[in-house]
Amino acid sequence: MLNQRFPYAKEIVETVIENAYVWIVIVDANGRVIYMNDNYCKFCEVEKHEVVGRHVTEVIENTRMHVVVESGEEEIADLQYIRGNYMIANRIPIYADNKVVGAFGTVMFRDTKEWHEMNSHVRHHLSSLPSFLEQQDVTGAKYTLNDIYSCSQVMAELKEKIKTIASTDSSVLIRGESGTGKELFAHSIHLLSNRSEKPFIKVNCGAIPEQLLESELFGYEDGAFTGAKKGGKKGKFVQANGGTIFLDEIGDMSLHMQVKLLRVLQEKEVEPVGSTKTIPLNVRVITATNRPLESLMDNQKFRNDLYYRISVIPLYIPPLRERIEDLETLVRHFIKKVSLRTGKRISLIHEEVMETFRHYHWQGNIRELENIIEAAIHLAKADVITLDAIPDYIKKKHVFSEQELSLKEMLNEAEKNIIKETLKKYDDDRKKVAKVLGISKSSMYEKIQKYGIK
Template sequence: MINQRFPYAKEIIETVIENAYVWIVIVDADGNIIYMNDNYCRFCEVTKEEVIGKHVTEVIENTRMHIVVKNGEEEIADLQYIRGNYMIANRIPIIADGKVVGAFGTVMFRDTKEWSEMNSHVRHHLSSIQSFIEQQDDTGAKYTLNDIHSKSAIMAGLKEKVKSIAATDSSVLIRGESGTGKELFAHSIHLLSHRSDKPFVKVNCGAIPEHLLESELFGYEDGAFTGAKKGGKKGKFQQANGGTIFLDEIGDMSLQMQVKLLRVLQEKEVEPVGSTKTIPLDVRVITATNRPLEELMKANDFRSDLYYRISVIPLFIPSLRERKEDLEVLVRQFIKKVSIRTGKRISMIHEDVMDTFYHYHWQGNIRELENVIEAAIHLAKSDLITLDSIPDYIKQSTIYHSKSESALTLKEMLNDAEKEILLKMIQKYKGDKKGAAKALGISKSSMYEKIQKYGLE
């Protein structure tokens, strides 16, 4: 009846099965193979003619198909080691007239790496669902790739790289200028990983006083030092156990602390201050910095062995100046975000403002752009953001760059030249203003005065 209505049903079914993403094997009640699709045959380096009629144990390594036939119990998402790879297999008994007449087996993913990458891909799509986001409240991570707004090719490539590395447990070093969104990428990596339901712990190594950083990271025992909390305290590494720890501003860490951190990363265990016992750790480490670590290593201010330990997978986040095609997307997003927060409705931005934005250098990157949009929304007199609404230093910078040299006074030329020199030195030293000041032969206070003067904060 079916064949009369669908004369090519047999060919259709065979084509679908042969080209299915999964590998397929079917055995009879005795565990003998009655079907095996081409993909599975190629992997096992056999032909269909060779395997038909053979017992499944003679063809597939570590198979359990014959066991499923005997006990009639299905096995879902079971790990199976075949030809040097861990497969993820399903085995389902085939029942007819109340008895097991065979079994149907599939390999869903050809190895655990493939499964992990697919898992990250699925998590990326789930992350756009609010209910999924709400489940992350207790873990500490809240940003996903969906929160990184862009349309540039360079950012699209970076996001794809994040999806592929999230499935691993390798250490990641995120580089980029201040304000580029390094922390958002750290959150995203965690939420796309198999550790997403475990803690995500952030530590700003540059914000914690040196004498407190060790106890903050590694914890301490009761009575370890004067002022220690009764009963001791868990360190950030212990809090992150099973999950991810994000060490921001790693370039600001002292050499003494670098040695202690390196030991923890090498031994995968931590010894709290005042304790003689070590605690085993299972923590993925993500670090970030805007400092030139290579130059710091040359100056013996950063350990090369620690650098190679934390930079197994390097990520570089480009500055806003390198991807100005993202400006429009970011401006639109920030207007929406700030408008909701402030309750002030802004629906438009004048083209002159966008033109000014495209010509501005954005030393502070995305963080500076968001602050400018927030100020503009507060200063806007209608639902339109105009040039009158944006900070003067943005407009002045654009005016200086748009004037011809003949239209500038000597003072303006000197100011413009000084500003450009400051910008280049700050960029060269990756935002390290102290290092830039030293290279220019001026004091730190003079550097900050000039930064404030030219609006380079």
């Protein structure tokens, strides 16, 4: 009757079942296999025509399909260990004439890793919903991948990698120059993880004096030292328990603190200052730095064992100059963002300005771009951003003469110009410039003297 009304019904149903995302098996009232789709057969390394009629226990490892037939009770989202993997299986009894005549089973996620990755994927799509945004205020994490504006292939691949690794509990080390948005990625990883409803605690290791960092990270007991808060204080690690702690500028941490941090990461417990008791921890650690950790390790300024502990999953955020195709997307975003905040309407940015931006080095990366757009909007005389509204140092082109110069001479000239412009940008704050350029203060003074910079 069905074939008379729908002549290709059999072919349609078979095609749908065979190409379904899930793996499917159907058994009769005696637990014998009636049907098993191709993907499931391939995974179990059995031939489709050979499994029909065999008892399901002879075909699928640790199956409970025969149990469901006997009990008549469904089993949803049950873990099943098959061929070295834990899988998430559903088993549903089939009723006819008020009795169980069989059962069908599906495996939706082929292993728990796949399930976690799907969770991260779903959270990414939920991240624009109001309820999700309200949750961000509670946890402390503010940014999702939707807040990272880009159109380049390298950033698209990086975002996909974030979705994949977010579901794990492995430590993540985020590398990248200052201003590339490392913190935004840390927030995104937390919000896409299974810890998204738990605290996200941020610590800037370079902004806290060394003598205070230990009590800030690990907390202290009542009376632990002079001036200690009555009743003691919870450290950042305890505040982050169950969630994620983000240690920014990890490369600025002293060797003394590195030893203490390493112990906490290894033992998964923390001992507050002045206490004799330890507190067990369940915290995911994300770290970030713009400093060359490999060079620091070579100079015994950063511990090798700590490096390998925090960099289980390394991520690199490329500088803006290496993904210049993102420039237009970022400019449009910042114009809209700043215009809304300031109330000044900007409808256009002149092509000459964009061309100037494309040839600029962007030492300060996205943070520098946002600051320049904000200044330009304030300085714009109409609703169009022109060259008059952007800083002179952006417009200056570093062009080498056509005379033959050695590679060393060209590099020296480029280095000299970069140092001069950066000193100008930071009002001759040489300590700040050295940090921004990733060199020591002594190296900065040597280069200033070498190039005769005043």
